[in-house]
Structures are given as structure tokens and as C-alpha cells.
Amino acid sequence: MLKRLTWILVLTLVLRASIAFGQLPPGFGLEVVVGNANVPVALASVPDGRLFYAELLTGSVRVVRDGRLIPEPFITLPIATAFNERGDPRGLGILGLAAHPDFSTNGLMYVLYTPSPEEVVVAHFKDRDGIGVEETDILRQPGNGGMHNGGRLRFSSDGTLLITRGDNGMQQLAQDPDALQGKIMRVNPDGSIPDDNPDPESPIFASGIRNSFGIAVHPVTGAAFFSDNGPTTDDEINLLVPAGNYGWPRCVGACNLSDPLLKDPLISFTPTICPVGMDFYTGNTFPEQYRGDLFFASCKTLTGGVHRIKLVPPLFDRVGIQEDFFEGGLGGVLDVKTSADGSLYFSTFDTIFRIVPPDPDVTAGLRGTVTDLDFEGNTTPIVGAVAVLRKKNERTTLFKLKTLTDEAGVYVFTGVPDGEYRVVVKKDGLEKARVTVDLMVGETTTSNIRMSISP
Structure with a gap:
């Protein structure tokens, strides 16, 4: 899923729409927030305006305040890492990050990480003057090296925590009701199982997923949407529904099968683009035509960028517009996040940018x-x-x-x-x-x- 950034991009000024890596919409620009970052794979924002980000390979969560990186990490965890034969990082390390909906009062930041190749942990830390303390593990689950761990975290509109898990490279597990791999899970903030889960004895909320590395919640309807990486065809953006079965490995893309339990994607991409982190834009600094839109990252080295989906009102369950916000030249994009002040940030393999809106x-x-x-x-x-x-x-x-x-x-x-x-x-x-x-x-x-x- 992750591709190595093979060249270093040095930017010291705000870049406007004539930039060479891919045309931004008119009037937009980019501002470097953190340069020389170490694979900032996941972003999280909190109400006081701080931006947290997780470094995939170091085990650190870092904090940006008022546009400046705080020198001391929020936390540094002991993690396992892995690389493929090309030297590209695989799915081990810190993979997911999410602030509790009541962060302003409880200061809890949730992290998904791999302390060993065979284990996946979800834990939360309490923010105390910018340092994470009082680690509390809420879930410990089996992994399988660095293959398709998934690992994104997102709080839903009802306060439950959604967790994406890939199939760990074992396709059959995605359809196995007793396996947690190849699923999206839904748990309470303390790790317990909600009574209204499809099976009140299981954290599994949806199945048939290959390797989801992005999930976001609609600001109006509260519905969740998630990305899934296809094998060689049919990367997907899906609408999450309780007990939904998204087909893998029986099919990818639109299944066209008679099974009524199978859910087709809202949109699929062939050739593949590697859709990963995503967020709805809920700020008010962008022009009105972008507000409420789903922005998602794509991580392919040569063509990765930020993409935009506008859903059709009033149900917001169909794609009305899908287009590139910009594409190519930054070496792959990993995550996208709206901040409390209405800014939209995204991360590449070595840089965090803020998208500067038109004046x-x-x-x-x-x-x-x-x-x-x-x-x-x-x-x-x-x-x-x-x-x-x-x-x-x-x-x-x-x-x-x-x-x-x-x-x-x-x-x-x-x-x-x-x-x-x-x-x-x-x-x-x-x-x-x-x-x-x-x-x-x-x-x-x-x-x-x-x-x-x-x-």
C-alpha cells in the first residue's frame, strides 16, 4: 500500500496554482507546515487548534501548534516495522490516530499500533500539557507481519469507535465471521461491544474488506464512508452499513451477484489509485462549492494526490461529482484532515501541507x-x-x-x-x-x- 518517496521536495514559500506537480483549482496554494517529517501516516485535529500526526516508522506522535512543530513528541511507542524487497515500508508501526469526541474535557487521543509483527493494539493516552500519559489498552488483536493490517480509527456520530482491519494477506478471513481480519469493527470508547452491533457479542460491524486505510463520517447524516484497496483493479470508496458485506475476495468493484447481502461500492477506480486517508471538509475558509465534500488521499508514488467527492443531497448516499483536486508530483499522499480553524491539511511521505484557500x-x-x-x-x-x-x-x-x-x-x-x-x-x-x-x-x-x- 505504501510507496517509498524517492525524491525530496523542498518548499519554503506558499505555492500557487501554477505549481508544476499538478494544477490546483484557481486561487488555491500550498503551505509547508512540517518538512522532513518521517512518514506522517495519520493526522488528527483537536478543538484547541493543534494538529497531531503519527510517524509510521518511529513510534512517535508529534504535535503542531500555531503552525510550528513542538520539539518533544506527544508519545513514542515501541513498535515493529517491516519493509518489502524494494525497501518500501509495509503496514507495521503506528497506523491510526483519532481524538475522542470529548477531547476538550478528557484529553484522550487514540492510537492503533503494532508492538510486534503478530499483534495490533488500540490504546488511548491522556493529554497532559502536550505529553501523552496514562496509556490504556482497549483492544489487543492478532496481526500477520506487515501485510494488510489496515488500521484507521474514526469516531462515529454516536460516539462509538470505528476500526478498519485488512485481511492480513489471508483472503478467506475477510468472509470468516469468527476472524477480525478483513472487517470494520465498532466498539465503545472503552473497547466494549455496543449492544446494537449486528452481533452484540462481536465487535464486527462489516466484512468482506481487503485493506481499508481510510474512513470518515458525514457531517450531516452521520454515515461513515471508507476506502478499500483493490488487488490490481477496483479500488473503492464505500458507504458503511451495519452487517454490510463488501465482497472480498468473492468479487471486487461492483459484484453483480444475486446475493442481496453484498454491497457495491459508491465508486471504484481502475487503474488503481491507492485511496487512503479521508475527511469531510467542515470548515468555512474554502469556497462554498467545496464545503461538506469528501476529500481523500491517494498514495501512488507518481500519481498520488488529493481527490474530491460531492455527494448528492438530501440523502448524501450517491456520488454526484468525483474529480482530482490535484494529482501527481508529491510522491503519494497518505492522509487528509480538516482542522478546528477550518484549514485542510494533508501529508505525504515526508511533508505536511496546509491547503491555502483563495483570498x-x-x-x-x-x-x-x-x-x-x-x-x-x-x-x-x-x-x-x-x-x-x-x-x-x-x-x-x-x-x-x-x-x-x-x-x-x-x-x-x-x-x-x-x-x-x-x-x-x-x-x-x-x-x-x-x-x-x-x-x-x-x-x-x-x-x-x-x-x-x-x-
Whole structure:
């Protein structure tokens, strides 16, 4: 899963959208928060603004406060590590990190790590003046070297802890109801089993998983979404449901089998991209078209980046837009995290970046309502239509932005450079309407669009 970063990227300034490694959306830039980091595999934020990160190979959890790395680690754990024949790190070390929902009062930081190749431990530590103390192990489970340990942690909306476990390279375990490998587990914060688990005697919440290394919880519905790495095809993003069986090793991607218990992915990727850490953007510093979106990392060395999914309202259980936020040139991305101050961070194999949003004082906005005009002249808001804002010159498209109409049929773009644009509205993949608009700095232009959704 993890690929070695074979070159060192040195950045000392904020990089803007013309950067060579992959085009960011207009107005965005990157800022180095921590350079020369040691495989910062997992990120966690806490309400006071600090950013915690886990170093895969050192056993340390480090802390960034006010943009600066605190010299003394939060904790340093005795860990086992492993490398493959190419020298790439395998799935041993510190793999998961999550702050308790009540961190402000109890100071508990949860860690998943491997003290030996044959053991996986979930423990929490109490924050005392920036140092982790009072280790409490809540789970100890068998491992199998560094093969497909998974290891991500995420607290769900009901306060339970979700834990991803890979199949440890033993495919049959993913379908074995008595094995914890190849599963997503759900436990209480103290490690006990919730009474409303599919089996109240088991921590297993879902099965049929090859190697999940990313999980996030939707800020509106509370539903969880997770990534799963396919073998040579069909990397997946899935919606987590109780007792869901996601097919592995019977199938990858859409199973197309008659078994009603099998769950198809929301989206799959072939060629594979190695989807890993993920988070929903819940801040308010990004332009409105990105708020509430799922951002996820991909860790392939040459093409890894940060990707974006916008889910269709009001249920948020279908993919409306999937696109690269940026891709390539950083050697693979490991995790993505929204912080308490609304920043979005991501980590590569040796650097932690903050994504710098466009300056609202030098950009423009556009909003409008998309409605269906029926034969009797009545109008109905169109929910989940794709609105595309495209800037062109005489020969080519310079850039385009996408969003979805909300439950009221409203689309919004903010943080956009001024100029002339074309707005295209699509429904079910078909173009239904287009208009041209002029946007001016400091102003929000209104453009309501009426269209017919009939073919």
C-alpha cells in the first residue's frame, strides 16, 4: 500500500496554482507546515487548534501548534516495522490516530499500533500539557507481519469507535465471521461491544474488506464512508452499513451477484489509485462549492494526490461529482484532515501541507437557482444537478469548477477570479442549459436558470 518517496521536495514559500506537480483549482496554494517529517501516516485535529500526526516508522506522535512543530513528541511507542524487497515500508508501526469526541474535557487521543509483527493494539493516552500519559489498552488483536493490517480509527456520530482491519494477506478471513481480519469493527470508547452491533457479542460491524486505510463520517447524516484497496483493479470508496458485506475476495468493484447481502461500492477506480486517508471538509475558509465534500488521499508514488467527492443531497448516499483536486508530483499522499480553524491539511511521505484557500477579497462569486419549467409554466427546484463554471479563451478551457444544486435547487460558486464565464447545467449526464455571465471582484452575481429535465 505504501510507496517509498524517492525524491525530496523542498518548499519554503506558499505555492500557487501554477505549481508544476499538478494544477490546483484557481486561487488555491500550498503551505509547508512540517518538512522532513518521517512518514506522517495519520493526522488528527483537536478543538484547541493543534494538529497531531503519527510517524509510521518511529513510534512517535508529534504535535503542531500555531503552525510550528513542538520539539518533544506527544508519545513514542515501541513498535515493529517491516519493509518489502524494494525497501518500501509495509503496514507495521503506528497506523491510526483519532481524538475522542470529548477531547476538550478528557484529553484522550487514540492510537492503533503494532508492538510486534503478530499483534495490533488500540490504546488511548491522556493529554497532559502536550505529553501523552496514562496509556490504556482497549483492544489487543492478532496481526500477520506487515501485510494488510489496515488500521484507521474514526469516531462515529454516536460516539462509538470505528476500526478498519485488512485481511492480513489471508483472503478467506475477510468472509470468516469468527476472524477480525478483513472487517470494520465498532466498539465503545472503552473497547466494549455496543449492544446494537449486528452481533452484540462481536465487535464486527462489516466484512468482506481487503485493506481499508481510510474512513470518515458525514457531517450531516452521520454515515461513515471508507476506502478499500483493490488487488490490481477496483479500488473503492464505500458507504458503511451495519452487517454490510463488501465482497472480498468473492468479487471486487461492483459484484453483480444475486446475493442481496453484498454491497457495491459508491465508486471504484481502475487503474488503481491507492485511496487512503479521508475527511469531510467542515470548515468555512474554502469556497462554498467545496464545503461538506469528501476529500481523500491517494498514495501512488507518481500519481498520488488529493481527490474530491460531492455527494448528492438530501440523502448524501450517491456520488454526484468525483474529480482530482490535484494529482501527481508529491510522491503519494497518505492522509487528509480538516482542522478546528477550518484549514485542510494533508501529508505525504515526508511533508505536511496546509491547503491555502483563495483570498475572498480579490475574488468573485456566483449563485442561482436551477428550476424545472413544466408544460403548464410551473417551476420546481432541481436537486442534485451538476453546475459547471467554465472559463475559456478563444481556443481552450482554462479551468472549470463543479458543484451540485442543493435541496432548494441552489448552486453557489465563491472564491472565483473575475472575468467572463460559461455556466453549464447537467442532469443525469446530459447538458440541459447554458448561460454566459460576467463576474466582478467583490461581487456575487445572480444567475437563475430554468430548464426542462425531460429528454
